[in-house]
Every structure is written in structure tokens, then in C-alpha cells.
Amino acid sequence: MEYKRIAVKKFPRLPNRKTPESRYWRKFKSPILIKEYASVTSINFSPVAPYDFAVTSSARVQVYSSKTHSVKKTISRFKDTAYSGSFRNDGKLIVSGDGTGLVQVFDVNSRAILRTFRGHENPVHVAKFSPNNTHILSASDDKTVRIWDIPSETAVSVFEDHTDYVRAGVVSMDNPNLVLSGSYDRTVKLWDLRSNSCAISMNHGEPVEDVLMFPGGGLVVSAGGPNVKIFDLLSGGRTLQTLSNHQKTVTSMCFDGSYSRLLTGSLDHHVKVYNVQDYKVVHSVKYPAPILSIALSPDDTHLVAGMASGLLSVRQRVVKPQETFMTRRSDQINGGTYQYFVRGKGYNPTQDDFKVETMKRKKLTDYDKYLKAFQYSNALDAVLSKNRNPLIVFSLIEELVHRDGLRSSLQGRDDLSLEPIVQFLVKNIAHPRYTGLLVDVANVILDMYSVVLGQSPLIDELFQSLNERVKKEINFEKDLMKVIGSLDMLFSKASSKAPNMPVSQVNGH
Numbered sequence: 001m002e003y004k005r006i007a008v009k010k011f012p013r014l015p016n017r018k019t020p021e022s023r024y025w026r027k028f029k030s031p032i033l034i035k036e037y038a039s040v041t042s043i044n045f046s047p048v049a050p051y052d053f054a055v056t057s058s059a060r061v062q063v064y065s066s067k068t069h070s071v072k073k074t075i076s077r078f079k080d081t082a083y084s085g086s087f088r089n090d091g092k093l094i095v096s097g098d099g100t101g102l103v104q105v106f107d108v109n110s111r112a113i114l115r116t117f118r119g120h121e122n123p124v125h126v127a128k129f130s131p132n133n134t135h136i137l138s139a140s141d142d143k144t145v146r147i148w149d150i151p152s153e154t155a156v157s158v159f160e161d162h163t164d165y166v167r168a169g170v171v172s173m174d175n176p177n178l179v180l181s182g183s184y185d186r187t188v189k190l191w192d193l194r195s196n197s198c199a200i201s202m203n204h205g206e207p208v209e210d211v212l213m214f215p216g217g218g219l220v221v222s223a224g225g226p227n228v229k230i231f232d233l234l235s236g237g238r239t240l241q242t243l244s245n246h247q248k249t250v251t252s253m254c255f256d257g258s259y260s261r262l263l264t265g266s267l268d269h270h271v272k273v274y275n276v277q278d279y280k281v282v283h284s285v286k287y288p289a290p291i292l293s294i295a296l297s298p299d300d301t302h303l304v305a306g307m308a309s310g311l312l313s314v315r316q317r318v319v320k321p322q323e324t325f326m327t328r329r330s331d332q333i334n335g336g337t338y339q340y341f342v343r344g345k346g347y348n349p350t351q352d353d354f355k356v357e358t359m360k361r362k363k364l365t366d367y368d369k370y371l372k373a374f375q376y377s378n379a380l381d382a383v384l385s386k387n388r389n390p391l392i393v394f395s396l397i398e399e400l401v402h403r404d405g406l407r408s409s410l411q412g413r414d415d416l417s418l419e420p421i422v423q424f425l426v427k428n429i430a431h432p433r434y435t436g437l438l439v440d441v442a443n444v445i446l447d448m449y450s451v452v453l454g455q456s457p458l459i460d461e462l463f464q465s466l467n468e469r470v471k472k473e474i475n476f477e478k479d480l481m482k483v484i485g486s487l488d489m490l491f492s493k494a495s496s497k498a499p500n501m502p503v504s505q506v507n508g509h
Contacts (some may be wrong), residue, residue, distance in 0.1 A: 006257075025283040027271060028303045028315035032069050041082045041125075041308025041476045043295035045072075046091035051297045053304055054085040054094055055312060063108060068304055069314050075111050077104075081123070088129045095136055097124025100264035103148065117148045117154050120207050126169040132176045139166035145181045146195060159191050159197050168211040180206030180220055188222045190233065202237040204229055212262075214276075221262065223250040223494045228264055230279070241279050245272055252293045257300045265291035287313060306456060367396060376400055376409035384420040394422060394434050397441060406441070407441045410448060416454035419443065422462040429466070442466065 038058035046052045051066045051274055055509035060076035066493045075085070080099030087094055093114065094106045104113055122141035129136055135150040135156070145166055147157040159181070168182035179191040180201075184207040192198040206225030213220050219240070220231050228243040248267035261282070262274040262505060267290040271281040289307035296303055303315040334340060364372065368381035383396045399408045410421070422445070446463075454460060 011155055019282075021273075021275075025285070027160075028285075028318045029318065030312040030316060033316070034069075034312040036080075036306075036310045036312055038310055039292055039308045041292055041309065042086075043293045043304050043306050044084075044086045044295050045295055045302075045304075047089045047298060048091040051299060051302070053295060053302070054087060055296070055304075055306065056082050056085040056096065056309065057306070058082070059098075061094060061106075062282065063094075064314075066297065071106070071110060071318075073111060074245045075106050076112060077106075077111070077391065080223040082186060083123065083125045084127045086128045087130065087503065088133060090133075093129070095127045096131055097127040097138055099123040099140070103127050103136065105136070115153055116309075117146075117153055117155070119146060119158075120144065125165075125167045126181075128169065128171065128174050130171045130322050131173050135171075135176065137169050137171050137179060139169040139181055141167075142166045143183070143192065145169060145179065147179065157191075157193050157196050159189075159196075159198070161189060161201075162187070164207075168208050170211055170213055172217050173215065174217050178213075178217060180211050180213055182222055182224070183213040184208065186224070188220065188231065190220075192235075199235040200233060202239075204273065205298055206249075209249065209251050212255065215259055221253060223253050223264060225249055226266070226268075228253070228262075228274075243274065243279055245281050247271065248290075251291060254296050256292055256296055257298050262297060263294055263303075265294035267291065267308070271303075271305060281427070285315075287311075297384050354487075369487045371396075374405075376403070376405040377412075380409045380421070384424060390424075390434065394428075394437065398437060401437070401440075405450070406444060410445060413449075415459045418445075418449070418459060419462065423460065424467065426466045427468055428471060433462050 009010050036055070040055055040057045043053055043055035045051050052072060053064050053066065055062045055064060059078040059082055060074055061082055062071050062075070063071045064070065075094065075096070078096075078098045081270050083097045083099075085094055085096040092108055094105065094108055097103050097120075101122055101123055101124055103117040103120070105115040106112065109503040117138070118137065120138065120140040121144050124138050124140045126139035128135065130147070134150055136150060137145070139145045140149065143160065143162045143164060143166060145159040145162070146155045148154070149156045161446055162181070162183040162185055164183050164185035166181055166183045170487040172180070174349070177193040179193065180188065182188045182204070186204050186206055186208065188202040188204055188208055188211055189198050191197070192199045196295050202220075202222070204205065204222045204224045206227060208222050208224040209224040211220060218232065218234050220232070220233060222229050226244060226246045226248055229239055230241040234239050244266065246266040246268050249262050250266045252265040253262065260276055262276055263271060265271045265275070269287050269290060271285045271287065271291060271294055272281050273382070274280065275282050285370040287305055288309060289309035289311055291305050293306040294304070300316050302317060303317075305313045307313070354411060367379045367382040370376070372383055379396060380400070383393050396408070400409055425438055425442050425445075428434050429442065449459075453463065
């Protein structure tokens with residue numbers, strides 16, 4: 001009988017997991033983990049290039065560079081925990097709430113406090129700019145939602161319909177008069193600033209952690225518990241979809257740049273990506289700790305997640321640059337040629353370019369060089385040799401006093417080298433800014449050179465001029481004191497008589 005070979009069992013093929021969608025999200029490679037001091041509660045990207053992002057953790061807001069992934073600015077002027085650091089749509093200002101109930105606006109460059117809004121009684125977990133740039137939305141644990149007018153620093157609208165902490169809020173990008181808020185009372189409310197009332201109230205069923213609005217304002221998304229819900233505002237707040245793909249509370253949400261993908265972060269360590277056409281999960285990323293905040297850059301190149309452990313994860317999608325290099329060998333620039341050394345000379349930098357700042361080294365002045373070499377006498381001669389600002393000479397003399405080098409700079413001089421110093425004393429000793437120090441210098445010179453007075457007509461004449469100048473100033477001070485004394489007598493006499501005189505006489509009538 002012919003041998004029958006063993007039949008190799010065949011199993012049905014599994015569906016290919018390397019879909020174009022998964023390949024796209026897997027391009028967010030090389031995650032960088034940065035350790036913050038406390039939980040990262042908020043991440044917000046600047047709407048303008050180069051799309052830096054603000055990270056809120058502990059009692060500070062840090063601005064990270066999207067180019068280098070390092071801290072560019074640190075705003076730490078908070079008395080308590082900071083929350084919800086958010087950029088204005090021009091990227092120049094940041095607003096943030098804190099644990100004391102304050103809402104503050106900062107300048108990104110100088111980190112100065114530009115506005116402070118007081119009115120909340122409990123921590124403010126939501127602080128965002130309105131698209132019109134003149135209003136700020138804030139929501140607090142005192143159960144209120146407030147709209148602030150930036151120029152006047154006053155609340156133009158206060159909504160108090162929530163019955164528990166308000167931890168989520170957003171202003172409609174299409175209509176700044178519509179404000180969406182989510183509360184731990186398990187409701188999502190749409191507020192109309194024109195009527196200062198709640199237009200629609202929607203029940204999420206769990207304490208609400210985050211809310212979003214689709215472009216156009218027809219659909220809103222809420223996250224709370226392990227569920228994400230989509231509501232239709234045009235049908236009165238009807239629930240369109242409930243997404244239950246997470247195992248624990250969903251804490252943060254964001255859209256991609258085209259609003260075609262919804263990203264959710266949860267305490268189950270996962271970030272899930274949904275296709276908003278059918279609300280199915282197209283990709284999932286696992287992180288080492290519970291996630292409290294996520295954000296995607298406007299150009300879809302950076303995915304940043306903040307965790308409860310204080311870790312900050314930055315994933316970057318590498319975008320292949322356009323093939324701008326010359327491929328033909330005949331067109332390549334050979335090294336050592338004139339074209340090689342002037343290449344890039346006519347290039348105009350764009351806003352996205354990373355510019356390296358160059359610090360020009362300042363050259364030392366002649367007197368600074370002498371000071372650096374501890375040649376105090378030469379330093380004094382150098383500062384007096386030219387017609388410099390008296391303040392420069394005064395500053396150098398003050399530095400010599402601090403270094404205990406005044407005597408060494410004055411000793412061993414003849415009449416020619418002593419002349420500029422005495423001339424400076426004669427000219428400036430009466431100046432009120434310099435009198436105190438220059439009197440001390442004059443005393444030192446007299447103490448050192450009193451034994452040689454009378455041997456040089458030049459120096460004797462200068463000291464005589466100095467003596468006359470000091471006497472003149474003393475006489476002037478005496479006359480001034482007499483005038484002040486006379487005025488004091490007149491004022492005291494007038495004040496003692498004024499209560500007994502009629503009003504008409506006091507006024508000169």
C-alpha cells in the first residue's frame with residue numbers, strides 16, 4: 001500500500017492587524033519619558049507653530065519645546081496646585097486656575113501676571129480662553145461656571161445650576177456664546193451667554209471628567225466613568241452613541257487636526273483612537289501608569305500623555321521631508337568651490353525653523369582689563385584719561401573701595417598723575433549723588449599727600465580750589481537751613497491760628 005503522508009492541519013487566517021490606520025499611529029515612535037514633580041493634570045498645545053505645549057503639574061505650568069522636548073519656560077507663581085494651563089489662540093498668553101480659586105493670565109515670554117480674576121471659592125480645574133480673545137471660561141469645585149471679561153477683570157456671566165464639582169468645560173469654536181460644561185453631578189449642560197441660562201441639559205450617568213464639541217456645534221462628547229457618550233444638540237441632547245471600550249474611568253479626550261479621530265485616555269493605562277465615522281477603535285496605546293491628560297499637536301506630529309505617577313510621555317511621528325536634495329551628480333555642489341561656501345546665503349527663515357541664538361561676546365573696556373589684572377592705579381588713570389561720564393568714574397571708585405584698593409590706587413603719584421583726580425574732586429564734590437564718597441576720597445588724598453603740600457604750585461592751586469568749593473557748599477547749606485527754619489516757623493504759626501479764624505479769612509477773602 002502506498003504510504004499516506006500526514007496531513008498538516010490548517011487554521012483559518014487571522015485578519016491582518018497591520019492596517020493603514022495602525023501603521024499610521026505606530027509612526028508615533030521613540031516615546032520620551034519625563035518625570036514631573038506630581039501628577040500631570042493638563043496638557044495643552046499652542047495653536048501656532050512651532051506648537052509648543054503647556055504641561056500643568058504640581059504648583060507650576062511648564063512650556064515645553066516641540067523641537068527639543070525640553071522646558072522653555074516655567075511659570076511657578078502659584079500659591080497652591082495649578083490646573084488647566086491653556087494657550088490663547090495666538091500662543092502669546094496662558095491662563096490657569098489654582099487650588100485657591102484664583103484664575104490668572106500670564107505672558108508666555110516674560111511669565112508676568114497680566115490679569116487675576118477673583119470670585120471662585122474653591123479650586124478652579126478649568127480655565128480656557130474664549131475664541132473671541134476677550135473672555136475666559138472658568139469652572140470650579142464651588143459648582144459654578146463663570147465667564148470673565150479680560151479688560152475689566154469682572155465676571156460677565158455666572159452659572160450656578162450644577163450641584164457638584166465642575167471639572168470640565170469648553171467654549172464653542174464656532175459660536176463663542178455657547179459654553180459646554182460637565183460636572184460630577186453626572187450632567188453635561190449647554191449654556192447660552194445671550195440669555196444667561198442653561199439651554200440643554202444632558203445626563204451622562206457618571207461623574208463627568210471631560211467634554212468636547214465637534215466643529216459646527218451639532219455634536220458634543222462627554223467622558224465619565226468607563227464610558228464616552230456622544231450627544232446630538234440638534235435633537236435636544238439625545239444620546240447618539242455610547243463607547244465602552246475602557247475598563248476604568250476615562251479622564252481626558254482630544255481630537256486630531258482633522259477632527260476625524262477621537263483620542264481618549266483612561267486610568268486603565270490605555271489611550272484609544274476612535275474613527276468618528278463609525279466610532280470603532282482603530283488603534284490603542286498602552287502606557288506604564290494611569291493617564292490623566294492627553295493632547296495631540298495641531299499638525300498631528302506629537303502625542304503627549306500625562307500620568308498620575310508624574311510621568312510625561314512624548315511620542316513624535318517622524319514626517320519624511322520632501323526630496324529637496326539634488327539627485328543628479330552634475331548638479332551637486334563640490335566642496336571647496338565658491339558655490340559651496342555661499343550656499344544658503346539667500347535662505348529666508350520660516351516661523352517653523354529652529355533658530356540658534358548667538359551671544360556676542362562683549363569686549364572689556366580698558367579700565368575693566370586693568371581691574372581684572374588687579375592694576376588699580378592704572379584702572380583709575382584709564383577711567384580719568386578720557387572725558388567719560390562722571391557716573392563711570394564714581395562707579396570705579398566705589399568698586400575700588402569695595403576691593404579695599406583705593407589707597408593702593410592713589411599712592412606713589414607725582415603732581416602730574418595726581419592732577420586728574422583732584423580736578424575730578426573739584427568738579428563733582430558738590431554733586432549730591434557723589435558727595436559722600438568723594439569727601440572720603442578727598443580725606444584719603446589729604447592724609448597721604450599733606451606732607452608734600454607746598455612743593456607743587458599745580459597741586460597747591462587745585463587743593464585751594466577744592467577748599468573754596470567746599471566752603472562755598474557749606475555756606476550754601478547754612479543759608480538753606482536758615483530758609484527752612486524760617487519756613488517752619490511760618491507754617492507752624494499759620495497752622496496754630498487757622499482754627500480760630502473765620503473761613504473767609506483763611507481763604508483770603
